[in-house]
Amino acid sequence: MPRGHCRGQGWWRGRFHGCGYRLTSGREAILSLLSSSKGHMSAEDIYMKIHTAYPNVGLTTVYRTLELLFDLGMICKLDFGDGRARYELAEGAQGARHHHHLVCTGCNRVVEYTDFIDKEVELLKETERGLEEKYHFKITGHVIQFYGLCDRCSGK
Template sequence: MNPIEHIAQQFAAQNYKLTSQREAIVQVLLDHEQDHLSVEEVYMIVKSSYPHLGLATVYRTLELLCDLHIVEKMNFGDGVARYDLRGGVHEHMHHHLICNVCGKLEEIKEDWLLELEHRLEREYGFTVTDHRLDFKGSYNTCKSSGCKREKESEAVS
């Protein structure tokens, strides 16, 4: 089953329709899965196919996708809400490495916390239903040689 069909089933299970406009928004998220797009970025991409689609519709659709647990709304410390598709294969969200110097965002798809979840259930009787972990720091290449973003910010100063 392709991702759109799977998402359409999730919509139907909650008595919603995956309209053509909603499908276009989902397709943008699928096409840009590694980018963690903001509402405005999704809007700018989708409006080329749907010029009459409003920003409010994109916002409402993304919020509905969050409510249906199809996407996760996240903030990586830059004050911008970004949207990340939840993987259908994984039980939990993936994790992120966020560079404080260049702003690079890298995903870790492996679930490193599974053993911790089992321990929490054994020792505390607490069942984890989801988790998200973001690591903030800097890459050695950014610290040692200075990265492109760091050089650009110095040029502006």
């Protein structure tokens, strides 16, 4: 247990109550799905997967919950350029390591890589500092993504 904020199935309960939000079954279902699956799911993916067990959770609620979780910093919102947002648990929540994405523009497959990350992060930090100073920005985040064709797609 590296940090104090991840003890199993319900570590987020306090996080909600602490902000005056209620932990409803829909929210729990979404959060639980996100933390048990690896992928990068769209709102509709999530809606579909949850719908079997929770037929009464609507797509609207999925969107609203995702927005809330994003605002609370519990999840990341990703854009792979296919017109729909994807979501994944923010790092630190699970044993999730910092990673970046490699996206196939042919089949939309996404590889998350952690190789090379150390040097990337180091450079990023440095650049960040430089940019903050020169342009007087308070930098809050970055996106690094590579695009290309995976083996299947480049072989025609």
